[in-house]
Amino acid sequence: MLLIQIKKLPLLSAVACTTLVALLSLACAFEPRIQNQPASNQSSSGGFERVEEVWKLLEEQHINRNNLNSDKISEAAIRGMLESLDDPYASFLDAEQFSMESQDVHGSFEGIGAHVGIRDEKITIIAPMPDSPAEKAGIRSGDIILGINGDSTADTTLLEAVTKIRGEKGTTVDLLILHVNEATPVTITVRRGVIQIDSVSFQLMPNDIGYIYISNFTENTKSEVEIALKEFEESTTSGALVLDLRNNPGGLLNSVVDVTSLFINEGLVLYEIDGSGARKDWPSRRTGNHHNYPMVVLINQFSASASEVFCGALMDHQRATIIGTKSFGKGSVNILRSLSDGSGIYFTVAHWFTPNGTLIEGAGIEPDIVVDIPTDSVSDVQMEKALEILNQKRTNFG
Numbered sequence: 268m269l270l271i272q273i274k275k276l277p278l279l280s281a282v283a284c285t286t287l288v289a290l291l292s293l294a295c296a297f298e299p300r301i302q303n304q305p306a307s308n309q310s311s312s313g314g315f316e317r318v319e320e321v322w323k324l325l326e327e328q329h330i331n332r333n334n335l336n337s338d339k340i341s342e343a344a345i346r347g348m349l350e351s352l353d354d355p356y357a358s359f360l361d362a363e364q365f366s367m368e369s370q371d372v373h374g375s376f377e378g379i380g381a382h383v384g385i386r387d388e389k390i391t392i393i394a395p396m397p398d399s400p401a402e403k404a405g406i407r408s409g410d411i412i413l414g415i416n417g418d419s420t421a422d423t424t425l426l427e428a429v430t431k432i433r434g435e436k437g438t439t440v441d442l443l444i445l446h447v448n449e450a451t452p453v454t455i456t457v458r459r460g461v462i463q464i465d466s467v468s469f470q471l472m473p474n475d476i477g478y479i480y481i482s483n484f485t486e487n488t489k490s491e492v493e494i495a496l497k498e499f500e501e502s503t504t505s506g507a508l509v510l511d512l513r514n515n516p517g518g519l520l521n522s523v524v525d526v527t528s529l530f531i532n533e534g535l536v537l538y539e540i541d542g543s544g545a546r547k548d549w550p551s552r553r554t555g556n557h558h559n560y561p562m563v564v565l566i567n568q569f570s571a572s573a574s575e576v577f578c579g580a581l582m583d584h585q586r587a588t589i590i591g592t593k594s595f596g597k598g599s600v601n602i603l604r605s606l607s608d609g610s611g612i613y614f615t616v617a618h619w620f621t622p623n624g625t626l627i628e629g630a631g632i633e634p635d636i637v638v639d640i641p642t643d644s645v646s647d648v649q650m651e652k653a654l655e656i657l658n659q660k661r662t663n664f665g
Contacts, residue, residue: 318344322340325340342359342361342610345359345612346359349424349612349614352614354614354615355385355388355425356385356424356425356426356599356601356613356614356615357424357612357613357614357615358424358425358426358427358612358613358614359424359610359611359612359613360426360430360603360610360611360612360613361610362608362609362610364426364427364430364610364611365603365605365609365610365611366609367430367433368426368429368430368603368611368613376461376462376464377433377434377435377436377459377460377461377462378400378432378433378434378459378460378462379399379400379401379404379406379432379433379440379457379459379460379462380395380396380399380400380401380402380460380462381393381394381395381396381399381401381402381406382394382395382396382483382516382517383412383425383428383429383432384425384516384571384595384597385425386595389411389412389420390411390412390420390423390425390428391409391410391411391412392406392407392408392409392410392411392412393408393514393516393569393571393595394408394514394515394516394569395407395408396462396482397482399460399462400457400458400459400460400462401457404455404456404457404458405455406442406444406455406457407446407447408447408514408569409446409447409568409569410444410445410446410447411444411445412428412432412442412443412444413443413444413445413452414441414442414443414452414454415428415431415432415440415441415442415443416431416440416441417441418431426613433459434459435459436459436460436461437458437459437460438458438459439456439457439458439459440456440457440459441454441455441456442454442455442456442457448642464483464485465482466481466482466483466484466485466487466488466491466518467479467480467481467482467488467491467492467494467495468480468482468495469494469495469498469499471498471499471502471503472509472654474506474654474658475502475503475505475506475507476506476507476508476509476654476657477495477496477499477502477503477506477507477508477509478508478509478511479492479495479496479499479508479509479510479511480511481510481511481512481515481526481574482514482515483515483516483517483518483573483574484515484517484518484519484522484523484526484573484574484577485518485519485522486519486521486522488518488519488522488525488526489522489525489526489529492526492529493529496529505661506560506661507560507561507562507563507657507658507660507661508560508561508562508563508657509562509563509564509565509650509653509654509657510562510563510564510565510587511564511565511650512564512565512566512570512574512577512578513565513566513567513569513570513591513649514567514569514570515569515570515571515573515574516569516571516572516574516595517571517572517573517574517575517597518572518573519573520549520573520576522573523536523573523574523576523577524536524537524549524551524552524576525552526577527551527576527577527580527581528551528552528553530562530581530586530587531551531580531581531584531586532551532553533550533551533553534550534551534584534622535548535549535550535551535580535622536549536550536551536576536580536622537549537576537579537580537619537620537621537622538619538620538622539600539617539618539619539620540617540618540620541600541616541617542616542617547617561588561657561660561661562581562586562587562588562657563587563588563589563590563653563656563657564577564578564581564587564588564589564590565590565591565649565650565653566578566589566590566591566592566594566632566634567591567592567594567649568592568593568594568595568631569595570591570594570595570632571594571595571596571597572595572597572598574594575594575595575596575597575598575627575631575632576598576619576621576627578594578632578634579621579622579625579627579632580621580622582621582632582635583621583622583623583625584622588635588636588656589632589634589635589636590634590635590636590638590649590652590653590656591634591637591638591649592634592637592638592639593631593632593633593634593637594631594632595631596627596628596629596630596631597627597628598618598619598620598626598627598628598629598630599615599617599618599619599628600615600616600617600618600619601613601614601615601616602614602616636652636656638652
């Protein structure tokens with residue numbers, strides 16, 4: 268049996284402009300859709316009259332009525348509204364936080380270099396980026412962040428955690444971390460640095476099998492995949508392909524639609540449904556020229572968001588065999604809306620579905636072939652299964 272040594276998977280991601288998970292010391296998972304127009308003036312609920320009534324009573328009768336801080340009280344009211352929603356991503360950002368989250372990340376950024384999301388209502392590391400300060404400090408996929416600089420994350424939203432962890436290079440942040448399968452948390456101090464963003468790596472394996480690792484979906488991922496495919500096709504006249512999306516936390520929605528379109532020429536990549544029931548389709552852009560050879564896609568429990576969109580599309584189109592473990596289950600569309608004073612709110616507006624109608628949010632993608640990697644394994648059994656399947660399906664392509 269072919270023995271493949273387990274390697275540290277290159278893990279990264281960028282911010283997306285149509286949201287997908289969250290980047291530590293950067294911005295949100297795939298950057299949220301940022302909308303600066305004011306909210307509608309129309310109101311459908313008279314219940315908020317009570318809020319104004321309470322404020323007037325406090326102004327008129329509270330013992331400290333002459334020292335009431337309206338900004339502080341209104342912010343608390345907004346946070347209360349968001350906390351009452353069944354939405355793990357709903358957050359309030361003050362003006363400084365909103366400005367930081369509104370910035371695009373291109374090529375590099377300063378921070379600890381890790382992707383973070385919500386799992387079982389806990390702030391969880393999806394993946395440290397390769398050679399990042401987070402990885403070098405011992406941060407691992409699946410770690411739960413219990414505290415940041417001495418403050419508990421028990422009542423902390425995802426964006427609040429991200430803004431506390433990010434910062435300028437050379438500065439440090441103390442994280443109280445609970446590693447997977449360990450009972451006692453440890454404090455890890457991470458010195459922030461400059462993080463370079465890459466997304467694709469390629470190598471030609473024995474028996475003319477190409478291996479492409481996609482760490483996240485950025486604005487450059489399509490062109491990087493095309494370069495890898497060109498190198499692959501110039502290296503062999505008969506082969507097969509492994510696409511590795513393990514620990515891929517997501518990225519830009521437009522990017523994953525572009526990359527998926529390289530492998531399916533027509534039909535849906537995904538669709539989304541908003542709170543009113545309105546549906547928006549994201550069809551293939553019909554640019555696929557690389558669709559004749561057999562493919563396997565590898566996923567695990569830290570494959571999230573855009574990577575789940577990709578897997579769901581290829582699975583429903585029967586374009587590839589999906590191998591690994593059930594994916595993360597992040598399939599919601601989140602937007603960042605500005606308020607009149609420069610602050611903002613972040614919340615969910617829609618959910619993603621695979622072409623055949625499978626809800627991604629909270630469900631994840633179940634692989635065609637489930638292969639767990641035992642904690643004591645010295646080989647990559649998921650890759651071994653991929654090679655086994657591909658060697659059974661070898662075809663010529665031109």
